[in-house]
Amino acid sequence: MPINITFRTQLLGGVSEFCQQSNLTLISNTLHLVELIVLLARYKEEGVSLCPKVYLTNGMDTLSSMLPEGERIKIGITSQDAKGIKLAIKKCAPLANGGWLIYIQDGVNNIEYGLFKGSGNPISVLVDDVLMGENDGIIVVKVFQVAEDCVEIKANNGLQHYVFLNHRKEESPPPLQFLDKLVSEITSITPEQEREPLISFLTRLLFETLRQSHGCIIAVTNMNKPPKFLSHDGVILEHPIDFVNLITELKKGQISSSCLESKGSLLQGMLNSDGIILFDNKGRLLGYNCFVKVSHKNDINGGARKRAFDALKNKVGSGLCAVFMQSQDGWSEFRSVENGQ
């Protein structure tokens, strides 16, 4: 009789400590979390891949009130078991886009599920920055497919794991792990009053876009002018898109939020174009569709993007202060002057 070998046993053991320490009744049975992780790792409805963000909590009322101008729609109540969790995801996942998130509230004998969202204001604080910190007894566990076959589980008590359901090595860096560093470089010398809203805006925008992108390279310069090795073959905007100015004007009520969002849409379009996108560290988008000369001497395994990234890595410290690359499968690489990574 053949013996089946599955990830299941390994996964049960891997997340049991997380479940215990999170103190959420719903996942006190480790199997519930495992079912959810496996469900989200390659979730599809009607053949379409979906990657909803799921928040398990014991205090949805308070969490909702922490998100002014947010919304909450209750979809239903179901049993407090794996079957109930599956039903909640099935009903909610197709709706969880455009900023909508799934919540599953732990009840006494059942779970309530539905959708919620933060403010529609593009510079408002990120939902995770509000919900995923210490909340005085309110437990929040976030489960989310970061890339195909990789699910992030995170609790607001600080516990966090990336669960790989493929053959990646344990020490593999998680996908999009460098996004924060990239945003930090783009905003590094912006005025302090505008930095946090700009970080929220860019993080939200880049995260959503990069999730769906076929891959991209973003370079950040600390020079006053775009470096020649990029500007000679690329589209350099005559008037850079100055996100700091846009945010200042939005806060003063001189422009509407749609004006900032429309500039964000341009960036999304650029991310879906070929070539390198160029920012400076003052929060300005300088150009896109840029190409760099690639040396064919280096022995590099990979396609054109990987070669371009390697060429740009050598420019960090001489014209660039950081460079970020995301591959087609969602995994990213990063190099900056500061950390030399």
Added chain:
Amino acid sequence: MDNNIMLWQPESGELIPKGAKTPALISEYAAQLSAKDKKQIVAAFESGHFEIGLTYLWGKTITALKKELSTVGVGLLGEMLGKTDVDEDDNVEDVLTTKDSIRLAEELGIVSSTDAMRLRHTHELVTHFSQMDINDSELEEIDETEAISSLKACIKSVLGRPRVEVAKNFVEFREALEGETLTKSDPRVDMLISSPYFFHKLTVSVLMNGAKKQVGANLEHVLANINVLIPAIWTNLRDTEKWQIGHGYAEAYADGKTTTVGGLKSALLKVKGFDYVPENLRSDTFVKAAEAIIFAHDGFNNFYNESAPVLNLSKLGSSIPTPALPACITALLCVVLGNRYGVAMSAIGEATNILSALSGDRWNYYINNVLPSDMRILNKLYDHKPFSNWVNVVKKYNFTGLQIKNKSVSLLLKASTNNDHNKAISAQKKLIDEFYGK
């Protein structure tokens, strides 16, 4: 900062000697007036042109007072007035009405309550005579005694002082809240807890203003102090101040201020105060509309200018969001109560319509949570005409039928129902004393 919780006290003392009785002698003590200004004022007074002299003097006095007030920070003054969109770059002249300036000067201890009363009187005198139509102004004029007593009041309380010497202790207090982190065991925290309500209100304003404007280390101090002080005084806070904190959180959240949101969230969780976070910032529009009414009410030609902002507020809809309720009711009551010269006939109808649409619950909220610290309305009750209009309001909306928590408020309403001005004044004085702790 010393350990006395009465952090700032009005400067008193005899600036003008009793022997100085003529305009020339009195104006000698106006340190903030140039020789040319003094000469012009004295000339106007001596030739019997009291109205011209007094109007000129009043302009100089208010400009100097606003300039002195601006030294504590225009942003903070805006917060103390409950104005949400004021920052340090705004011109103090645009932010403060004359009445606001006198009230804030009194609250901050820049002038004593007696001097504030004299300044108010001078303001009303100047306003009254400047608003007269041609026929009346031919018949009426300011007499010499009134003019000289106003001249004295202006010089004694404002123009007689050297510039920018005011509110030193207050500025120190503000700096402490923004420049150091207080611990729970700090004696200043204990003293704040047992201090009069005015200090609680002011502390909330300073902290929320700091959370909005400060960055870096100062912001860290402010947020740490919010987490120490707000839980310590939360149970004593009235709804107006609780909503102010909740509004600060909502505003910081919408503006993407991650650090501020983190600090305020932590404090609100400690006091279970998320009920006071507005669901949206729609209330801002109502608060601004209410501010426009107050601005018109306190300004020149108020009887003509009040109707447009009242109509604007009315157009916003009948459902006033709870966070904006205090500002809106205060503004509308200002219109309905009027001042010692009467009411704005063009505005009172619409204002009454809006007030009449308020439910018993909302009046209950105002009377119990707002009125005890609504200095603007309480101060109006001194004068006979506004008091008489107040009596009508109390009867019309049956305030005595509400469940009143505060004893002095209850006495005030009872006296008002009986149309007993003396008893009402006595209750009103008690409320003011409770608020300022005097």
